[in-house]
Amino acid sequence: MSRPNAQSMKPATAAKKLDVYLPATPAEFQENAITRAELAALQADPPQWLQDLRKNGPHPKNLVAAKLGVSIAGLGRGGVVDALTTEQISALIDENPPWLIAERENYQAVLTEQRRLKAQRVEGTAREA
Template sequence: MSRPNTQSMKPATAAKKLDVYLPATPAEFQENAITRAELAALQADPPQWLQDLRKHGPHPKNLVAAKLGVSIAGLARGGVSDALTTEQIEQLLADKPDWLVAERESYQEVLREQRRLKAVRAQKARGS
């Protein structure tokens, strides 16, 4: 990779932009700054390690939460504190533990309320 400069980013930032779990990336990726050009190249033509991480995980919490249909706080309430693999996520979806069912229902309620409030604000903005 390259040395830090104004056009480079920390590995954690690059991992976030790539939607991968930093500790699961290769040591070379974790230990070096990544330039914008290198990030663009990784996005355009992902190497095998990146393809494997995206497919099998472990996945960062934001992706785990999205795949399970819950919030990140819901993961914590459910006792999920670590990154999960695709297989572990699929197992949770198949088993449907009580906490997951409750958190999914709660998250859907929150999303419905957000949509309702957005519609109310849009209605007010139109002056009706």
């Protein structure tokens, strides 16, 4: 059995690595496997469509959540189920609805607790050594 020279990935995987929303990419990108070399070329010298997607969106949920300062689950609780454009994200930030305020507070509390637990583990490991 021979191994192919170039490893390829599904378009969804490539879109995730490029931080873009797959349905917003060109049909050619969505329909064909992407090699690692092609992905590296897209990252090194992004074509106009990729630059536009990164700048204006629509953005995948992980980026929307990061830009809003909430978790992906928090987006769902807030009723955001679709990808958002940069303009829509800015409008949400300007509007600052009650759910967004609550989710930001909740997310910050979770991050604080994660940092506390990590510090506690590091301290415990240091004591054992």
